[in-house]
Amino acid sequence: MLPDDVLAEVFDRLAPCSLAIFRGICKAWRTLVDGRRLLHKDLLPLSMARIFINYNERPYVQLLFCPCPCTELFPPWRSVVDHCNGLLLLVGGVLNPATGQWVPLPEPPLPCKGMERFTHNMYLVFHPFVSSDIEVFLIRRVPDRGDYDDIIKYGTDRW
Template identity: 50%
Template sequence: MTAALPDDVLAEVLRHLAPRWLAASSSVCKSWRDVVDGRRLLRTDLLLLSLAGIFANYIGHDYSELFSRPTTGDPISGKLDFLPSEDAWCMVRDHCNGLLLLESYVVNPATRRWVALPPYPPPCRITMSMRCL
């Protein structure tokens, strides 16, 4: 069905995609790749140019491991030994844009900066006077 679209119409549709999805769409078929490349739709300054490493969580381990290539620059440590206590470097729960979410910290391993998360709120106590809606 998209083969019936003129290239300029397809380019206009693809132009509205986020960079990540635009890059993925260029691998759909040769004609889509030609439109993305030929019209220079993909801004290379918005794409990830290098990968410093991958954190992996193993069953039975209390902390995450960083797999990375040796580097000649400032290496990023997977140990997270700059955190205030050893029990702080537990498993990586989530990540986004180079930041790591641990059990009680948000960490940037590249800058070795961290912020403690606020404590969990106390559990809500339901009394008989409360009604469920």
């Protein structure tokens, strides 16, 4: 069996997806992965701190449930566009409601020629297999057609 230091070096080079699988193989590896914080748990959806609810007919979201007494860190005048791994995509930026960190989004890129009239949807996207970054995707909505053909990734940052 490889010494811990050597194993940690190998583990540190693995994608989070593979690393998570190794963590589940035996107790020694779980201890190693957790003890050295190799898996960035802060990026993973491992616990639930609170639930927000966005009623269709209401312009902004409400805090529905919070297991601990907490002060509201959420700007109540903004509506939630999307959410992912505990982060909220609001109009104009991304909020981490657990820490209160707010990262404004850059100006969206100009639409391609011919797409000016179309509205767009925005999404928070994260897949640990691909990247440890959470990204914002802007997808133009093309009316009367089933496909979206102007997908622009325009904001990427670490939160």
